[in-house]
Amino acid sequence: MSAFTAVIDQLINGLTIGIVYVLLAAGLSIIFGVMDVINFAHGELFALGAYFALAVAGVQLLEGLPFHAFWISLLLAPLAVAVVGGGIERLTIRPLYGRNPLYHILLTFGLVLVFKDVIETRCCPPYFLLFRGTSRSSVSLPPMLEGQVALGAGITVATYSVFVIAAGTVVALGTWWALNNTKVGLIVRAGAQDRGMVRHLGIDIDRYYTLVFAFGSALAAVAGIVLAGRQGVFPAMGDSVIIPAFVIVVLGGLGSFRGAVVGGLGVGLIQTMLTSPPVLGEYVPSEELSGVVVFILMIIVLLARPQGLFGNPEWQSSGEEGELLTGSGEGVLGPTWRKRLGIGLVALLALVPLGVGVRYSTYVVDSLLVTMMIWALFALSLDFVLGYAGLVSLGHVLFFGVGAYTSVLVAQGKVAGLFADTPVAALLSVLGYSDSVFLALATGVGVAAVLAWVVGYLSIRVAGVYFAMITLAFAELVRNAVLKLQWAGSTDGLSTADNLDYGIFGQGIGEVGDVVLVEELTIGPVLVIGGEVHLSYYFVLVTVAGSYLLARRMMNAPFGSVLQAIRESEQRAKFLGYDTTAYKRRAFVVSGALAGLAGGLLPITTGIVLSVGPSDLHWIVSGEVIVATILGGMGTLYGPMLGAGLFVGAEELLVEYTDQWQAILGLLFVFFVIFVPRGLVSLPALLDRHLDLDLGGGGGETGADPGPAPEADADREVDD
Amino acid sequence: MSGEDAADPAQGEGGPGDSDTSDRSGDRILSVEELRAGYGETEVLRGVSFDVLDGEVAALVGRNGVGKTTTLRAITGAIPARSGSIRFRGESIIGEDSVATAKRGIGLVPEERRIFPGLTVEENLRMGQLGGSETAHRREVEEVLETFGNLRERRNNRGANLSGGEQQMLAIARALVAGADLLLLDEPTEGLAPLIVESVEDVIREVNDEGISVLLVEQNVAVALDLADHVFVLDRGRIVYSGPAERLEEDGEVLDRHLGVSV
Secondary structure, eight states, X not given: OOHHHHHHHHHHHHHHHHHHXXXXXXXXXXXXXXXXXXXXXXXXXXXXXHHHHHHHHTOGGGGGSSSOHHHHHHHHHHHHHHHHHHHHIIIIIGGGTTSOHHHHHHHXXXXXXXXXXXXXXXXXXXXXXXXXXXXXXOOOOOGGGSSEEEEETXXXXXXXXXHHHHHHHHHHHHHHHHXXXXXXXXXXXXXXXXXXXXXXXXXXXXXXXXHHHHHHHHHHHHHHHHHHHHHOBOTTHHHHHHHHHHHHHHHHOTTOHHHHHHHHHHHHHHHHHHHSTTTTTTTSOHHHHHTTHHHHHHHHHHHHOTTOSSOOGGGGGGOOOOOOOOOTTOOSSOHHHHHHHHHHHHHHHHHTTTTBTTTBOHHIIIIIIHHHHHHHHHHHHHHHHHHHHOOOOSXXXXXXXXXXXHHHHHHTTHHHHHTTTSHHHHHHHHHTGGGBHHHHHHHHHHHHHHXXXXXXXXXXXXXXXXXXXXXXXXXXXXXXXXXXXXGGTGGGOEEESOOOEEEETTEEEEETTTOEEESOEEETTEEEEOSOEEHHHHHHHHHHHHHHHHHHHHHHSHHHHHHHHHHHOHHHHHHTTOOHHHHHHHHHHHHHHHHHHHHHHHHHHSOSSEEEOGGGGOHHHHHHHHHHHHHHOTTSSHHHHHHXXXXXXXXXXXXXXXXXXXXXHHHHHHHHHHHOTTOGGGHHHHHHHHHHHHHHTTTOOOSOOTTTGGGTTHHHHTOO | OOTHHHHGGGGTTTOOOOOOOTTOOSOEEEEEEEEEEEETTEEEEEEEEEEEETTOEEEEXXXXXXXXXXXXXXXXXXXXXXXXXXXXTTEEOXXXXXXXXXXHTEEEEOTTOOOOTXXXXXXXXXXXXXXXXXXXXXXXXXXXXXXXXXTTTTTTSBGGGSOHHHHHHHHHXXXXXXXXXXXXXXXXXXXXXXXXXXHHHHHHHHHHHXXXXXXXXXXXXXXXXXXXXXXXXXXXXEEEEEEEHHHHHHOHHHHHHHHOOOO
């Protein structure tokens, strides 16, 4: 193959992927533009399209038809997904209009879990071909789309690629035409610019939301089907495209169709040019760059032009963002009682090891409870910025994961290895650096804090949705870099049996996994402890409880008051003379450091073998910690910690009883986001008010519940 | 809806109390009584009462932040009224949202114009055509393109590329295409050059001559006095003065005390 034909080949490949991205991003962008909904479930709708196509193609009846089942599925599957999308909008998203876009992120994140589970479920008789477990299936293509087609000059390309490009172009052009030449298209475009004004003209734009959501879903489905013809159908296919699709939408400008087209083709081309070696291989270290370049591009664009390439800054000025609903001030319990309960809880946790090996296994104490406490710390770190400064960080896994990696890297001696042959090496050796758990954690905290400073410095200048996206980009950037980095274990992750010691200067009391406080204890005839009680359990308990006290101290100090003022109204805090950006950055650094501490504890305490992998950096984890924070009630510090405990506990329980635990967890989030947005800590007050309502109002379920009710109409209230 | 209601707020702030409603006879297209509304814990309107007679230009003047725009928001249903009544042609429109009030024929030309910046002039007008009122008098897109200054030349320009005056003309034209029996104008001359202010005034007069009632909300007292038949002065959430425009012009105390205009 000559260099020229290789380039053409690459170009075709890039355009094929690019046009798929265009369809995906266009749907996402239109949905965001009109309704301000960031749809994380878009990737799952994409996958669902492919699965529906597979199901349609498998129907026996279609075999006698004169044309191939693929054509029918290309028509029917998007319709089916459109129905699903419309249903999602009606049932779950509609109750949330007017709330902060964060709640849509959360809601659709819950939906991702549900869809993933539904897709991966292997159930139902074989004639129902939707559910095929985790295996990859290929879509059978009509003969006319197979083989190669000659383009002349000795160049041949896969017929299917030409088909994908042609079909994608037709659909994209059709969408563009409809947006520009139909009544609905005009209303959709106007709505993306100023929803409130559309209403003032007497047009009930809410009626179009379902339609828009269904249409965007159908576009995703088409993208899924055409890509499945090339790559097959597999459960993770939604996962693999959703982040690039977000990058494209943000790059091009949220709500801009043109941006989706340019961004989609651009990202598709860049990705292929860098992943397949022949073209640029000699000049660019493409392997290392391929995963990260798109994210770097996105970060640069966002910093230079926060509204994206084609986004119009004026369009974003609608100021319709609803407030974040904190759990604070909602409690029925006074502070004294909360304090007592807190102390009680810590005391209870301290006593739990009594009973190990008698009432429950060591697993419960050393793994489950430890994980719960670590997640509680992680959620606490997020609440510090989310609940108090109003910063929606979608990239908190970055700090958590970096902390975890640091612990393992220190234990492996790799961190000390970096300084070999420098004067620092001697110092590290005297310190007993590679053996000390304290130094390892301190390093993790330090690295996370530095990273948080960098990320915060670069991203806190942009607000709201853009901040969420840019933090997501940073986290994905690091994850993709780690995937390529041999030193960090690339796709396999790292593991070592060489654990850290409780100690410093080479002196210590033993390895973290080994130090046992009591092995067996009988008081009188009663066996109280029947297994090993590890010091590590108390080490985590003290660290987490101490971190909470520290965080609370900071929030009660003037620093915390300023942060809360910023969350309530950044404008007013500015008028009072506070450098709000500086405050937010500082909070972000503290938060990153705490997340790094939580991450650092994870590998060293939960097993004999220390291990960490790229999944500890996956964006899903960022979503999970946000969910835990909301579940508990953000803006309270203790709420998110309870939420995290519940989250880990619920997962544990559900895994034990059902294979569909993800779906159940997902539905639980959806329920919480819609009905209890202020979290668990608001439940007592919520119930209280409901009971009052029932007594006074004749028992009828008249209004929405007290939590979300004030926001239900906010979309209209603040429409200019 | 008796005439006295319009006068009673004058007692509120211990104003001069010289409101004059004796010549306020005729059908009321809009009457607002004891309206209270606000945002969150703040109550901006603390019992506002005024009315607009069919076919007149009424002006609601007041300084920054006294509740002028909030009044329009409450009328159009963009924010809920907490108490009081709002009647349009005698029918209560309390609790109706902005879609419903627009359909009744209450046209809004909002603060800062709020034309769709990414749509062309023609598309902005077609948005008016797609929505709006079925009962009110409506103008055709082509008709307003002809009659409104140079909108015709600009028909394919994006809204964002128009000058402030052109945007204002477009916002008014859009409301007329949507159809309005009562036009609510929120600071239509804000930020415009004097010459442009005059042409906007001319357009408002023309619109009124066709029989469309106008409620003009203004900070600029001169413009209000130029255009209005009757003027209401709003201060700190209450109407503190109500009278014919000619009389307010001579009332130095009201001008000075509530509007900060020295004479």
